[in-house]
Amino acid sequence: MPLIPQVGRRRPKTRLMLLAIAIFLWIGVLLHLFPVAWMISASFKPTLEIFNAPFRLIPKEPSAASYKLLASTVNANGQSLNVDVFRYPLHIYLQNSIKISFLTLLCQLPITAMAAYAVSKLHSRRAAKWLFYFFMGTLMIPGQIAIVPRFLLLSHFPWPTRTVPGIPFTDLFFPSWSFIGTYWGIVLPAAFSAFNFLLFKGFFDTLPTELIEAARIDGASELTTLRAIMLPLARPVIAVTGYFTFTGAWNDFLGPWIILMSEQQKWPLSVALYKLQWALTSWQPSQGAMDPALQTLISSGVGYNALMALAVVESIPIFIAFLIFREQLMKGIQIAGLKG
Amino acid sequence: MASVVPRKSHNLRYKTLMAWLFTLPGLVVQLVFGWLPVLFAFVVAFQRYYFIKDPEYVGVNNFKEVVADPLVITAFQNTLWFAFLSVGLTFLMPIFVSILLMEMSRRTIRVMMILWFIPVASTAGIAIWKYMYHPNLGLLNGILRGLHLPEQKWLDDPVLAMFSLILPGIILFGPGLIYIAALQNVPEELYEAAELEGASFWRKIWNITLPRLRPIIAMMLLFSVIGSMQVFELPFIMTGGGPGYATTTVVMYIYSLAFGAYNLGKATALAIVLFCAIMIMVGFQRRYFPENIDESSENARS
Numbered sequence: 001m002p003l004i005p006q007v008g009r010r011r012p013k014t015r016l017m018l019l020a021i022a023i024f025l026w027i028g029v030l031l032h033l034f035p036v037a038w039m040i041s042a043s044f045k046p047t048l049e050i051f052n053a054p055f056r057l058i059p060k061e062p063s064a065a066s067y068k069l070l071a072s073t074v075n076a077n078g079q080s081l082n083v084d085v086f087r088y089p090l091h092i093y094l095q096n097s098i099k100i101s102f103l104t105l106l107c108q109l110p111i112t113a114m115a116a117y118a119v120s121k122l123h124s125r126r127a128a129k130w131l132f133y134f135f136m137g138t139l140m141i142p143g144q145i146a147i148v149p150r151f152l153l154l155s156h157f158p159w160p161t162r163t164v165p166g167i168p169f170t171d172l173f174f175p176s177w178s179f180i181g182t183y184w185g186i187v188l189p190a191a192f193s194a195f196n197f198l199l200f201k202g203f204f205d206t207l208p209t210e211l212i213e214a215a216r217i218d219g220a221s222e223l224t225t226l227r228a229i230m231l232p233l234a235r236p237v238i239a240v241t242g243y244f245t246f247t248g249a250w251n252d253f254l255g256p257w258i259i260l261m262s263e264q265q266k267w268p269l270s271v272a273l274y275k276l277q278w279a280l281t282s283w284q285p286s287q288g289a290m291d292p293a294l295q296t297l298i299s300s301g302v303g304y305n306a307l308m309a310l311a312v313v314e315s316i317p318i319f320i321a322f323l324i325f326r327e328q329l330m331k332g333i334q335i336a337g338l339k340g
Numbered sequence: 341m342a343s344v345v346p347r348k349s350h351n352l353r354y355k356t357l358m359a360w361l362f363t364l365p366g367l368v369v370q371l372v373f374g375w376l377p378v379l380f381a382f383v384v385a386f387q388r389y390y391f392i393k394d395p396e397y398v399g400v401n402n403f404k405e406v407v408a409d410p411l412v413i414t415a416f417q418n419t420l421w422f423a424f425l426s427v428g429l430t431f432l433m434p435i436f437v438s439i440l441l442m443e444m445s446r447r448t449i450r451v452m453m454i455l456w457f458i459p460v461a462s463t464a465g466i467a468i469w470k471y472m473y474h475p476n477l478g479l480l481n482g483i484l485r486g487l488h489l490p491e492q493k494w495l496d497d498p499v500l501a502m503f504s505l506i507l508p509g510i511i512l513f514g515p516g517l518i519y520i521a522a523l524q525n526v527p528e529e530l531y532e533a534a535e536l537e538g539a540s541f542w543r544k545i546w547n548i549t550l551p552r553l554r555p556i557i558a559m560m561l562l563f564s565v566i567g568s569m570q571v572f573e574l575p576f577i578m579t580g581g582g583p584g585y586a587t588t589t590v591v592m593y594i595y596s597l598a599f600g601a602y603n604l605g606k607a608t609a610l611a612i613v614l615f616c617a618i619m620i621m622v623g624f625q626r627r628y629f630p631e632n633i634d635e636s637s638e639n640a641r642s
Contacts (some may be wrong), residue, residue: 003541003549022448032458050477134370138378142618226362251461254572275590310464
């Protein structure tokens, strides 16, 4: 609610103040948009311009060369570039990011929503209380404590030990699966989200219980009630949690970095971007001779323009997600705020 | 009526069964990937644990090594310094901006919010700033050159590096979604009453808005302290912990102990030390900055 009452807004002093606030806020908006514009601009600059006229916002001779370079795996001389990222074309990384994000979305939302619905509406009060602590407790524990044990757990699931234990009195071992180097190693740990659980539960708590009872009297099963009555009502919350889950999975770097380190054909864009940036910035003039791989890279026209092109490609899908969910987000945020 | 009773108990049993069926997948995932690794951390931390050999129990040896390691001290100093700078310089701004944003017309708020929340992928955002900080090609030194000011080495300067990690957060100021949501629930009558008593703009913020936001501010402060104590990706991608060890944070060191030196026991012991440090900070904060709004206004009045 505005602090300045509507009636007094015409007084000159108040109008000056409102103008000052508006200018301050618009500066903030522009500062926010500028790096985005800078990224797009740099991605369309030819390499020469990156070096010779680095501070122009509008490229003198816009070119899509850096995008073309990323989309191919060979440079102009028909040689493969001796830098990790260029072993695979751009669309491979894009596909990987999409796969990881949608798998996470498909696993996490139903599992989390169902658990939140049960805790909110189906369980006895006692069970609900304990389950709430069970589900929310990890939110209070810094996640980094579990980096190593989680890696061990994923390397031969479900045994968090160094090796798979043998079945006593036999030569056999217990069954185990390795999720290192697979998408499941990223998706499974993210299949439940305490934060989204909180949002879902907060929403289901606001729905009247009579709604469920009415459905039950009509003979609907619990699953039908959830699917036909609860979920349509929950659309704003699903939009918010879905958006957060998607962008979270898309932006995740540490997970894929640890789990998919050795499987380059499975890298998402976040890891590919890091690798390209690392190749570009690892060399310092003080180190003497330039790494031959980097030399190939720069002589074939890869520089910050290609890095920014990769950054643009990485940002487009979440920008699209933002456009799709914009309205629902604006509505849903109020719901999230009420209970969060 | 006799027939109703068994039906009802059947219904109840059915309901309980369905409740647990709905809960089960989440329960399993949370148990296996949420709690099990945390519990297992306390086993790994007391073992000499490498990938290649069978682990053996070594008591508190790992913790002794952690305490004696000068790099751990450096990492903790860096992390605390980062948390202090980051919370100190970027925490209050979103609250302030959100309050000011409420003064705009509904239409302006909508337009501004949409522009403000246009997302950039997180590693992409970090890469943009890495480019901005480039000593020769970067925009920041370009601006300094244009103003005839001394150029900086930014991320390559041991003193400036940590500050450079925070700077984007200062420049890109904006409102916080959660504050906007909370501000919409402040009853307008409170402002009107204050207006009638002749309260000034800033006075209304101080005496009405901020106390109303207090629970959310306390919660967000908690999360931002916990979050900044665990910072990893930002320094890892921007500086790689350098120059030297000037921006090596605790979590980066945990990572390099585990996946660089393969010393899993020591890495986990350090993680537990970090965990304890964060919990102590949380405890302090809960004590001196409670969420309870009534308690604090009681104190203010007496």
